[in-house]
Amino acid sequence: MPAEPSTYHRRVAEQKRTAIVDAATALFLESGYDRTSLAKVADLAGVSKATLFKQFPTKAALFEAIVTEAWNIDGANEIRPEPGDLATGLTSIGRGYVDLLTRPGMTDLFRIVIAEVPRFPELGNTQFDLGKMPYFDSVRRYLDAERAAGTADIDDAELAATQFLGMISNFVFWPRLLLVNWSPAADAMSRVVDEAVAMMIARYVAPAP
Known part of the structure; x- marks a missing residue:
């Protein structure tokens, strides 16, 4: 029976995985998805090709x-x-x-997808199915739970989630794709959240019994 990997080996494996993901993101953004080979990713990450292929046998798996x-x-x-x-x-x-939305790499990820999706539509599907939709669905489920608890009067939780997240991302995130220096202050982003919450409360809070 094979022994369980030690804490040290797990840490090393995780460090290598992080290096691979960071290198791939940088190369996809710089050279494009199609022109980036797994061999180039391995070189930039400082790992062997065997190590990379063991974790990510295909470029699609790496992008996922x-x-x-x-x-x-x-x-x-x-x-x-x-x-x-x-x-x-x-x-x-x-x-x-x-x-x-403001964590390192999120803007780069969207730029990669937007640049490559006309030739590689599967990248858009991956971003949508593995990234955006699981997050969106979790917000929708929360709103459904508030409705079930009687604290929200929401007929369409999907629409409500779209409205709430859209009010925030329209200021915090989307300008970053076009304006490289777009970096609103923390208090400005907090105010956007507070105003979005106020709008949602005005529209969806359940009336007092």
């Missing part, structure tokens, strides 16, 4: 890892505020969404 890790939040891209206080829950989600 980039997307999954970019959208990952503390080990799980699941939104889990306790229902019962719509304002508190939405504020928590909104602040977390700002942190997600």
Whole structure:
């Protein structure tokens, strides 16, 4: 029976994985998805080709890892505020969404997809299916839970989630794709979240019994 890997070996493997993902992201952005080979990724990451192929046998698998890790939040891209206080829950989600959108690499990931999707539509599907939709669905499920708890009057949680996240991303994230120096201050982003929450409360809070 094979022995379990030691803490040291797990740490080394994780460090190599991180180096591979970071190198691939940089090369995809610089040279394009099509012109980036796994051999180039291995060279930039400082790992052997065998190490890279063991973790990521194809370029598609490597891109899937980039997307999954970019959208990952503390080990799980699941939104889990306790229902019962719509304002508190939405504020928590909104602040977390700002942190997600402004984390290193998120803008680069979208730029890669936008540049390459006309030739490689599967990249768009990967970004949508493994990144955006799991996160979006977790917000929708939270809103459904608030409705079930009687604290929100929401007929269409999907639409409500789109409205809330859109109010935040339209200021915090989308200008970054065109304006390289777009970096609003923390208090400005906090205000955007607060205003988005206020709009949602005005529209969706359940009337008092």
